[in-house]
Each structure stands twice: as C-alpha cells, then as structure tokens.
Amino acid sequence: MQFSALSPQELRQLYEQAKKTHEADKALGLKLDMSRGKPGSEQLSLSMELLTIPQTAADCRENGVDLRNYGGMDGIASCKTLFAELLGVPADQVFVGGNASLSLMYDTIAKAYTHGLLNSDKPWSKLDEVRFLCPAPGYDRHFGISESFGMTLIPIPMTAEGPDMDAVETAIKDPAVKGMWCVPKYSNPEGVVYSEAVVNRIAAMRPAAKDFLLMWDNAYCVHEFDGPFVPFPDILSLCERHGNADMPFEYASTSKITFPGAGVAVFACSKANMAYMKKLINFQTISYDKINQLRHARFLKNKENTLTLMQKHAAILKPRFEAVLQALDERVAPLGIASWNRPRGGYFVSLDTMPFCARRTWELCRDAGVVMTGAGATFPYGKDPEDKNLRIAPTLPPVNELNQAVAVFINSLKLATLEKLLGK
Amino acid sequence: MQFSALSPQELRQLYEQAKKTHEADKALGLKLDMSRGKPGSEQLSLSMELLTIPQTAADCRENGVDLRNYGGMDGIASCKTLFAELLGVPADQVFVGGNASLSLMYDTIAKAYTHGLLNSDKPWSKLDEVRFLCPAPGYDRHFGISESFGMTLIPIPMTAEGPDMDAVETAIKDPAVKGMWCVPKYSNPEGVVYSEAVVNRIAAMRPAAKDFLLMWDNAYCVHEFDGPFVPFPDILSLCERHGNADMPFEYASTSKITFPGAGVAVFACSKANMAYMKKLINFQTISYDKINQLRHARFLKNKENTLTLMQKHAAILKPRFEAVLQALDERVAPLGIASWNRPRGGYFVSLDTMPFCARRTWELCRDAGVVMTGAGATFPYGKDPEDKNLRIAPTLPPVNELNQAVAVFINSLKLATLEKLLGK
Numbered sequence: 001m002q003f004s005a006l007s008p009q010e011l012r013q014l015y016e017q018a019k020k021t022h023e024a025d026k027a028l029g030l031k032l033d034m035s036r037g038k039p040g041s042e043q044l045s046l047s048m049e050l051l052t053i054p055q056t057a058a059d060c061r062e063n064g065v066d067l068r069n070y071g072g073m074d075g076i077a078s079c080k081t082l083f084a085e086l087l088g089v090p091a092d093q094v095f096v097g098g099n100a101s102l103s104l105m106y107d108t109i110a111k112a113y114t115h116g117l118l119n120s121d122k123p124w125s126k127l128d129e130v131r132f133l134c135p136a137p138g139y140d141r142h143f144g145i146s147e148s149f150g151m152t153l154i155p156i157p158m159t160a161e162g163p164d165m166d167a168v169e170t171a172i173k174d175p176a177v178k179g180m181w182c183v184p185k186y187s188n189p190e191g192v193v194y195s196e197a198v199v200n201r202i203a204a205m206r207p208a209a210k211d212f213l214l215m216w217d218n219a220y221c222v223h224e225f226d227g228p229f230v231p232f233p234d235i236l237s238l239c240e241r242h243g244n245a246d247m248p249f250e251y252a253s254t255s256k257i258t259f260p261g262a263g264v265a266v267f268a269c270s271k272a273n274m275a276y277m278k279k280l281i282n283f284q285t286i287s288y289d290k291i292n293q294l295r296h297a298r299f300l301k302n303k304e305n306t307l308t309l310m311q312k313h314a315a316i317l318k319p320r321f322e323a324v325l326q327a328l329d330e331r332v333a334p335l336g337i338a339s340w341n342r343p344r345g346g347y348f349v350s351l352d353t354m355p356f357c358a359r360r361t362w363e364l365c366r367d368a369g370v371v372m373t374g375a376g377a378t379f380p381y382g383k384d385p386e387d388k389n390l391r392i393a394p395t396l397p398p399v400n401e402l403n404q405a406v407a408v409f410i411n412s413l414k415l416a417t418l419e420k421l422l423g424k
Numbered sequence: 425m426q427f428s429a430l431s432p433q434e435l436r437q438l439y440e441q442a443k444k445t446h447e448a449d450k451a452l453g454l455k456l457d458m459s460r461g462k463p464g465s466e467q468l469s470l471s472m473e474l475l476t477i478p479q480t481a482a483d484c485r486e487n488g489v490d491l492r493n494y495g496g497m498d499g500i501a502s503c504k505t506l507f508a509e510l511l512g513v514p515a516d517q518v519f520v521g522g523n524a525s526l527s528l529m530y531d532t533i534a535k536a537y538t539h540g541l542l543n544s545d546k547p548w549s550k551l552d553e554v555r556f557l558c559p560a561p562g563y564d565r566h567f568g569i570s571e572s573f574g575m576t577l578i579p580i581p582m583t584a585e586g587p588d589m590d591a592v593e594t595a596i597k598d599p600a601v602k603g604m605w606c607v608p609k610y611s612n613p614e615g616v617v618y619s620e621a622v623v624n625r626i627a628a629m630r631p632a633a634k635d636f637l638l639m640w641d642n643a644y645c646v647h648e649f650d651g652p653f654v655p656f657p658d659i660l661s662l663c664e665r666h667g668n669a670d671m672p673f674e675y676a677s678t679s680k681i682t683f684p685g686a687g688v689a690v691f692a693c694s695k696a697n698m699a700y701m702k703k704l705i706n707f708q709t710i711s712y713d714k715i716n717q718l719r720h721a722r723f724l725k726n727k728e729n730t731l732t733l734m735q736k737h738a739a740i741l742k743p744r745f746e747a748v749l750q751a752l753d754e755r756v757a758p759l760g761i762a763s764w765n766r767p768r769g770g771y772f773v774s775l776d777t778m779p780f781c782a783r784r785t786w787e788l789c790r791d792a793g794v795v796m797t798g799a800g801a802t803f804p805y806g807k808d809p810e811d812k813n814l815r816i817a818p819t820l821p822p823v824n825e826l827n828q829a830v831a832v833f834i835n836s837l838k839l840a841t842l843e844k845l846l847g848k
Contacts, residue, residue, distance in 0.1 A: 036494065038493055038494050039493065041481070041490060041493075044481070044490065044492045044493065045481060048479075048480070048481065051476075051478060051479055051715070052475075052476055052479060054475060055472075055475055055476060056472070057465070057468070057469060057472065066465060066468065067685055067686075068468045068683040068684070068685050068686060069462055069463065069465075069468065069683070069684050069685050070460065070462050070679075070684040070685060071685070072685070098522045098523070098712070098713065099522070099711075099712060099713040100709045100710060100711070100712075102708065102709055102710060103708055103709045106707065106708040106709070110534055110538055113537070113538050113549065114534055114537050114538060114549065114573060115572070123549065125537065125538065125547065125549035125550070126549070141707075141710075144707045145707050145708075147707075148539070148704065148707040149538060255494075259492040259493070259715065260492070260493050260494040260710075261491055261492050261493050261494060261495070261496070261711055261713065261714040261715060262491075262492060262713045262714060262715035262716065280572070283530065283565075283568050283569050283571075283572040284526065284527055284530040284569075285524045285526055285527045285530070286524060286526060286565075286684070287523075287524070287685055288522070288523060288524075289522065289523040289685065289686045289713065289716065290685040290686060291475070291683065291685060291686035292686065292713065292716065
C-alpha cells in the first residue's frame with residue numbers, strides 16, 4: 001500500500017478517491033483551527049481560582065509593600081522565587097515582567113539595537129549587518145522578531161538532539177553572528193529535548209562576537225503531557241561555568257500553565273546582565289502588573305504544586321496528541337508519504353511530507369476549512385527549502401472536531417502527494 | 425516680615441531659629457515621602473471591586489471570544505470603547521496595552537529608533553542627532569526616556585497656558601527636532617491646563633521634520649480634584665484638521681484611576697499610524713493582558729461612572745492639596761521667598777524658590793527625613809538653570825504625616841533661603 005509501490009493507474013484511482021473526499025470535505029463548510037499552540041477551554045478551566053486572588057487590601061501586601069501601588073520594577077519576591085524554582089536559577093537572577101515572554105524577548109533584542117547589550121561595543125543598529133542563528137524548523141515568531149529588526153537569518157539544521165552543533169560552531173566564528181534562538185525543551189515544532197551533550201556544547205561555545213546573545217526560550221519547561229516532569233540543565237550556571245555567564249537570556253511564562261492572555265512572563269540572566277538591564281528598563285516602566293504576579297505566586301505556590309497542575313493539563317492534552325498520532329500511524333504510515341515526531345511535551349506534532357508537498361497540503365486543508373500554520377512558517381523567512389514541514393497544533397479543538405480536522409488533513413496530504421506523483 | 429525688608433541681624437536671628445528647628449526635625453528620625461505622584465491607600469480602596477471581576481468562564485467572554493486565551497493584540501472592544509469615550513477619540517484609534525503608559529511611550533520612541541515612524545525616511549538610530557522639545561518644568565520620566573536614547577533635549581519655557589509656542593515654532597524649523605513631550609492637562613509638575621489657543625497652535629505646527637512626533641501624555645485626562653470634569657480638546661481630530669493627522673500619539677492609563685501597579689494603559693493615534701504600529705507590534709506580542717482590560721471595562725463601565733469614581737478620589741485629594749497650599753499661603757507667602765501654582769487637578773504642587781535655593785532645600789529636607797523629587801529633576805538633564813523648581817507630591821502620606829512633611833519642607837526652604845541671603 002506504500003505509494004512508491006503502486007502503479008500509475010493505482011495512483012490515479014487513489015487520486016480520484018482523494019479528490020472526491022476533498023470535495024465532500026469542502027461541502028461540509030468546516031471551520032477548524034489547528035494553527036497555533038493554544039490551550040483548549042478545558043485547560044483554561046483549571047486555573048479559575050486565579051481570578052479571585054487577591055481580594056482584600058491585606059491580601060495585596062507582600063513584605064510590607066502594597067502591590068496595588070507603583071514600584072518594584074523587577075517583580076515581586078514570591079513570583080521570582082516561584083520561577084527560580086521552576087527554572088532552577090537563583091531568584092535574584094529572575095526579572096518578572098508582563099503577560100508575554102515574547103514581549104520580553106522582543107525587548108531584549110530591541111535593547112541590543114537601541115542601547116547595545118552589556119558586552120557590546122555599540123548598539124546593533126550601528127552595525128552594517130547582524131546575523132542570527134535559527135535552528136530550523138523552529139518557532140515562527142522568533143524568526144519574525146529577527147526579521148522585523150532586519151537581521152540576516154542563518155538556518156541551522158535541527159537534529160534529534162537539538163541544533164546541529166557542528167554547524168553552530170562553524171557559524172559563530174563569524175563576528176557578525178550575534179546570537180541564536182533556542183527552544184531547548186520540547187522544541188517548537190518538533191518537540192525535541194536538547195540532549196545534555198548539545199546543551200553543554202552550547203554553554204561552552206566560543207563565539208567571535210563577545211556580545212553573542214543566546215536566546216533560551218524555555219517555553220515548555222514544565223510542559224510534559226506524557227510522563228512525569230523531566231529535569232533539565234540550568235543554562236545560566238552551565239554558561240557561567242564555561243566563562244559565558246553573560247551569554248544566555250532565558251525566558252519562560254505561565255501562558256500555557258494558567259491563561260495565555262493573562263499570565264506572567266519572566267527572563268533570567270547573569271547578575272551583571274540583570275544590573276545592566278534594570279538600569280535600562282528603569283527608563284521604560286515603573287513596574288509591571290504586580291497584582292497579577294501575586295495571583296500567580298499564590299495560585300501556583302511552588303514547583304510541586306505547579307507540576308500537579310501540569311499533570312492535569314497533561315490528562316487533557318495526551319488524548320489529543322494520541323488521537324493525531326494514532327490516525328497518522330494507522331492511515332499515513334502505511335503509505336510511506338510522510339514522517340513525524342512523537343513528542344512527550346510541548347504543543348506540536350511536526351510532520352514532514354515528501355519534498356514539495358507541504359504548501360499544497362496546507363492549501364487543500366484551507367480550502368476544506370481547516371486552518372494550519374502556514375507551510376514554511378517554521379523556517380527563516382518562511383522558506384522551507386524542500387517545502388515539506390507542517391506543524392500540527394492539536395490542543396485547541398475539542399476531540400470530536402480534532403478528529404474531523406485530522407481526517408481532512410490526512411486526505412489533503414494524500415491528495416497533495418498524489419498530485420505531485422502524478423505531475424498534476 | 426518679607427525677607428527682603430529685613431536687616432542682616434534680623435535675618436541672622438531667623439537663621440538661628442530655622443537651624444534649631446532643622447536640628448529638632450532631624451532628631452525626630454522621620455521617614456516621609458513626598459517624592460512621587462503615588463495615590464494613597466484610601467484611594468486604592470476605592471477600586472477593590474475590580475479584583476473580583478471576572479470570576480467565571482462566562483464572565484471571561486466578550487463578543488464570543490474567550491479573553492483568557494491568546495489573541496486580540498490591540499485590546500478588547502469594551503476597553504477601547506471606554507478609553508475612546510474618556511479621550512474623545514474613535515474606538516478604532518485606540519490601542520489597549522499593558523499596565524503602564526510609560527512603557528507604551530517608551531515603545532513608540534524605541535520603534536522610531538529601530539524601525540522609524542510611519543513618515544520617517546529611516547530609523548532614528550541612523551541619524552546623527554535627534555533633538556526633542558522638552559517643555560520645562562516637566563515630567564522627569566519623559567526626559568529620562570529621551571536621554572536614555574541619546575537625544576539632545578531642548579528646553580522650552582512653560583507659560584501659564586502651556587509651552588511657549590513662539591519658542592516651539594522657532595525650534596521646529598530645525599529638521600533635527602523630531603518631537604515634543606506634552607502633558608496637556610494638569611501638566612506635571614505645574615498643573616497647567618494648556619489653553620485652547622496653545623493646543624490649536626500645537627495642532628497647526630509646521631515642523632521641518634515630516635515624522636515629527638507629538639508625545640501627548642494625557643495622564644490626567646479625568647483627574648480633577650477641585651471642581652467638576654473640565655472638557656479638553658481632542659488632539660487627534662485637531663491635528664487631522666490641520667493636516668497633521670500622523671503627528672500625535674496620545675497616551676492615558678488607569679494608574680491613578682484604579683491601581684498604579686495593576687492598571688491598563690492605552691495609546692491613540694491616526695488610523696494610518698495605528699495600521700503601521702499594529703504591523704510592528706505584531707512581532708512583539710500576541711496580546712496584552714485582556715482579562716485585566718476586561719476588569720477595567722466592567723468596573724469603570726463608561727465615562728460617567730469613571731467621573732463619579734474620580735470625584736471620590738477628589739474628595740480624598742483635595743484636603744491634601746489644601747493642607748499644602750494653606751501652609752504655604754500662611755507661612756511662606758508673607759516671607760516673599762517662593763511662588764507656587766494652585767492646581768485644580770493632577771498630582772503636584774510646583775514651587776519656585778529664590779534662585780539657587782532648590783537643591784539646598786531638597787538636601788535639608790532629606791537630612792530631616794523628608795524625601796522630595798530631586799531638585800532639577802523637572803528639567804532636561806536634571807539641570808534647572810536657576811536651581812529653583814521643586815515638585816511637591818502630597819498624595820501619598822496620610823494627612824497627619826503630610827502636615828509634618830510640609831512643616832519640615834517649609835523650614836528647609838526658609839533655612840536654605842537664609843543661608844543664601846547670608847552668604848553661608
């Protein structure tokens with residue numbers, strides 16, 4: 001039943017079938033969304049208690065400070081302590097910001113451009129070219145930030161252990177290469193957990209740029225959906241041990257722990273970076289929303305309690321991922337037309353079609369009412385060199401809709417592949 | 425009793441008295457803060473209801489959208505409508521951000537540097553020099569942002585009607601002059617409400633820089649503490665009428681309406697600016713905290729209800745301002761050693777000492793345990809050319825502490841003046 005073993009006539013038959021199914025799918029007028037890593041409403045219901053913390057003036061005090069008022073730029077102590085425990089870093093190396101780690105990442109890059117980083121000779125805006133390493137497939141919004149600032153994006157192949165470190169170590173000899181994007185645990189979209197060897201090589205890098213910026217987006221630091229919490233090395237102390245203390249900025253948030261639209265985000269960095277950044281941020285704000293920080297510190301309490309909450313998320317997420325993987329195993333694997341990962345955490349299934357079939361699969365899905373992340377989006381400049389990677393985000397739709405969406409996706413994938421094989 | 429009418433011997437006597445009082449004040453070991461425009465705890469208690477809105481999943485929906493989840497970058501509809509009414513602008517020209525208008529202002533300037541504004545030929549970071557007009561005395565944090573980006577700050581004298589427009593109109597002939605800071609209603613620190621004539625001249629400016637940025641910080645748009653709401657012209661439509669639609673960015677927040685540490689901030693601008701900014705911000709965040717936007721929209725409801733709340737703030741604030749003004753009237757006016765404003769809104773009393781007495785007054789206050797905003801802080805680079813302006817912020821301390829702090833301030837002012845007159 002492998003497509004490669006079929007005769008042209010058999011392929012044409014399958015094509016006609018798939019086309020008929022596609023027309024029938026279109027007629028259903030579906031509106032299904034598998035495009036973004038959004039928690040579903042069942043997950044959101046896990047954190048409703050958050051909304052009624054705090055209630056009284058006394059509730060709003062911490063260490064004698066009224067959190068309703070101005071002040072406390074770098075975040076409240078209890079929230080720093082919480083994230084310090086989650087990330088395994090010292091609390092005084094944590095800065096608690098607003099609701100979005102993406103904003104904090106954007107802001108670090110923006111400050112590199114407007115003011116320069118701690119070890120920069122001058123602001124990056126004064127340089128002719130800034131190059132940035134983009135392990136790909138990767139997170140489209142990371143690449144988007146880099147593009148928005150006019151950086152040159154350098155793709156780095158992803159392996160099953162993380163970025164191809166041979167490629168990285170060669171690339172960083174170029175002093176115009178100023179940094180690298182990483183999602184080290186359950187990478188977006190492939191769900192790769194960087195191996196200890198890769199993390200160590202990253203921490204030990206010797207970039208030519210002395211202000212090399214390691215963007216360590218630990219978005220899925222406690223986001224196992226299959227199995228218990230997986231401990232992960234602390235990049236800050238590892239880099240410090242290798243003489244690279246000021247290289248990493250680590251990011252995390254509660255977007256996929258409590259509410260994506262109303263969470264708390266942090267960055268963590270060396271003490272020297274923290275002092276430098278605080279000096280700069282002091283011009284930018286008096287404080288972020290400390291009451292929301294308090295809500296999160298009191299609701300999540302500590303790592304143990306947070307991990308218990310994450311297991312409740314897992315109980316909701318695991319069946320969704322299993323539904324996708326089971327459908328792919330049963331209905332695509334026998335055809336030999338695609339490969340995919342089997343993540344144990346994170347928010348995505350990454351699938352590779354046969355070369356030059358991804359964009360067409362995406363179009364066919366769209367025409368049948370199923371929104372997927374744009375083909376190519378997981379690559380720098382949105383350009384997947386072989387047009388084969390697609391990112392499936394199975395978390396948002398209810399299970400019955402998800403099954404429908406996956407059925408549409410699978411038929412679209414078959415149809416696109418058959419079109420390619422038949423030269424249509 | 426005017427100091428100018430006293431003999432050297434009489435002055436020396438007063439000096440000895442003031443010095444004795446100063447030593448006695450110091451011995452009290454006070455710790456009083458009149459440095460920042462912070463609401464007092466009585467004011468914060470007015471908005472406690474905010475903390476328990478919303479509570480259920482149904483509460484979290486608006487227009488069929490679950491506000492707990494990702495999305496809605498430019499803010500929720502009800503919150504836009506609220507601010508549109510408060511500022512007198514169309515709702516689709518309002519962008520609702522995080523908790524701090526200062527951050528939004530910083531961000532506009534940062535984008536001018538990294539990407540350029542809508543009508544910029546190139547990002548400001550590529551220019552040799554950026555000059556910015558700073559009506560002074562003004563808000564230290566505005567000037568701080570400009571300084572942080574390395575702008576050249578051009579002081580513009582303040583008059584009782586707003587910035588000296590002759591000076592402004594001359595200055596803007598220079599194409600390196602890229603913008604101006606304004607707090608148009610109850611200016612910080614003088615409490616000046618810009619006159620209609622001044623607002624009209626501002627809207628009708630013909631700056632040489634085609635990307636001239638009018639930073640219109642309407643921080644005190646509904647912040648009357650003495651008397652009813654004072655209507656104020658809408659700068660967006662005025663500028664549009666004069667062919668300057670893209671010149672102004674207006675800012676406001678609930679920091680001094682609900683909670684300074686947990687409010688909601690907005691910017692408003694032309695439709696073209698909004699489209700441009702949304703395109704850029706789309707790389708920066710998926711959304712700001714929509715649940716907190718919802719809290720504010722449901723709690724504040726509309727302009728009428730917001731003005732009712734502001735009258736409750738007024739009832740708390742007015743006695744504090746009266747206490748300061750009465751003390752100054754009774755105990756400083758007869759000496760002829762200072763002048764001050766009589767604001768009807770905003771958060772400050774601005775006081776001018778005799779030339780070159782402000783910094784010393786500040787020092788004496790500090791030594792006696794009363795923290796004031798640094799002398800000079802209300803001028804670009806912190807340099808008050810005549811060292812005479814001091815900003816009194818009477819809102820935070822409870823009334824009994826305020827009276828104590830004002831007594832210390834008045835004695836410090838007298839002592840500093842006497843030192844100057846006696847050449848000490």
